[in-house]
Each structure stands twice: as C-alpha cells, then as structure tokens.
Amino acid sequence: MDKGLKTPIFNREGEAVKSILLPKEIFGQKTNKALLAQVIRIYLANQRPPTASTKTRSEVAGGGRKPHRQKGTGRARAGSIRAPGRRGGGIVFGPQPTATLLKAPKKMRQKAFSIALSDKYTEGNILFVDSLEFKQPKTKTAAKILTKLPLKKRGKILLVLYGDSSTSSKSFRNLENIKIKKIDDLNILDLLKADSSIFTLDALEKLKERFNYGNKQSD
Known part of the structure; x- marks a missing residue:
C-alpha cells in the first residue's frame, strides 16, 4: 500500500x-x-471579457424622423441619420461581443x-x-x-x-x-x-x- x-x-x-x-x-x-x-490557456480564455462591440442601425441614438424632405433639396433621399451610409450611423456587419466558453x-x-x-x-x-x-x-x-x-x-x-x-x-x-x-x-x-x-x-x-x-x- x-x-x-x-x-x-x-x-x-x-x-x-x-x-x-x-x-x-x-x-x-x-x-x-x-x-x-x-x-x-483554457482558464485564461474563459476569463477574458468580450470587448469588441459596434452599434447597428437600430441601436444608434436619434434619427427618428427624416433629416430633410424627400424632394426639392437636390440631395439624395434619406430616411434616417442612423443609416449606415451616413456619418455617425449604424455599422453593417460590425464586430459584436461573443462569449466563447472553452x-x-x-x-x-x-x-x-x-x-x-x-x-x-x-x-x-x-x-x-x-x-x-x-x-x-x-x-x-x-x-x-x-x-x-x-x-x-x-x-x-x-x-x-x-x-x-x-x-x-x-x-x-x-x-x-x-x-x-x-x-x-x-x-x-x-x-x-x-x-x-x-x-x-x-x-x-x-x-x-x-x-x-x-x-x-x-x-
């Protein structure tokens, strides 16, 4: 023994x-x-917080109404300042927090x-x-x-x-x-x-x- x-x-x-x-x-x-x-490695990976995060169009603050009228301004039509094509708008397919548990x-x-x-x-x-x-x-x-x-x-x-x-x-x-x-x-x-x-x-x-x-x- x-x-x-x-x-x-x-x-x-x-x-x-x-x-x-x-x-x-x-x-x-x-x-x-x-x-x-x-x-x-597994322990440290599970301790690491997911930090990368971007806002989509629906998450950006403001822009509930049209920024300008549809016609007569000479500018392209726009429905919201939150659109991805505008400065300060939402991000398309941007990084999001992902919790990967090993x-x-x-x-x-x-x-x-x-x-x-x-x-x-x-x-x-x-x-x-x-x-x-x-x-x-x-x-x-x-x-x-x-x-x-x-x-x-x-x-x-x-x-x-x-x-x-x-x-x-x-x-x-x-x-x-x-x-x-x-x-x-x-x-x-x-x-x-x-x-x-x-x-x-x-x-x-x-x-x-x-x-x-x-x-x-x-x-």
Whole structure:
C-alpha cells in the first residue's frame, strides 16, 4: 500500500510539531508542462471579457424622423441619420461581443491541478501549518508568524485557508505580497503565480475532499 509523502506540520512559531502523510496522487505527480499549459490557456480564455462591440442601425441614438424632405433639396433621399451610409450611423456587419466558453474535462483539470501542487511540493515551496486562527485580527502578529515560518522563497506568498477564517484573513491581508484564498476558490493560476504557498491543516483536509481522496482510500 502506498504510504504517501511524509511532511512536517509547523506551528505559528515555525516549529515542526508533527508529521503527516500526503497522498501521492495529489502531491506526487510527475510534471507535465504541456497539460499545464493547455489548462492554463483554457482558464485564461474563459476569463477574458468580450470587448469588441459596434452599434447597428437600430441601436444608434436619434434619427427618428427624416433629416430633410424627400424632394426639392437636390440631395439624395434619406430616411434616417442612423443609416449606415451616413456619418455617425449604424455599422453593417460590425464586430459584436461573443462569449466563447472553452471547456476542459474534469479529470483533465484535476490532473493539471495535482501536477501544479506536486511541482510546488517537489520544489519545497509548499508549507503546512496547524492553525492560523486569531482571537482578534492582528497584522503585526501575522507578520511575525511569516518571519518564523521556514519558507524557502519569500516573494509572492499564497495563503490558503478553510471556510470563513475572518480573523486570519484580516490579519494577513494588509501584508505586502500576500494573497489570501479560500480552498474552495483556489485555482491553478493562483498556485503557479505564487513563489510559496501556505496551507492550514483544515484547508488540506478540504483539498483531499476536492480530489475525493477519502472516498478512494476507503474503497
């Protein structure tokens, strides 16, 4: 039976208080840059808002009556200033917003997500803490905790929390280069953009549920 990856759990003082086994199917996948790139392209394409838009004759404001009489002016007849042939009129066959939703199969998304987690774990850029709860929000205390945790890189830090965790969020959110995400909202781009990631134990358990790890283990 696969025993998993032995990993230390740290407390707020940066001390390793215990060890746990991480599932290899989540944190022990072989890298696949082609799959990562494909899923990221799909994700970014779906985030891109459709911006190109032109107004047709029916959408241009004004021009409810004829700009001049039909005959006797020497000019070509005209029914509306909204006509495409007139300055400021509607556009014929102009670009319109199109929402193109690209889809990736669930297994593909999960595979790419686990590869991103595995790559970060292999590089030593994922760290697990037992708890980051506060009685009251305190940014100064949060900053001290970060200095004590043995982070390999201290650039952009991703803090992954479980549930509301309002005191934790309020304590860390004003610190520079910190991004806070709930585990349910975590996506592959968040992981790849971060230099280091910190998961609470509660968030880790929720992550296992996201991969149905508990159900597979009991089968």
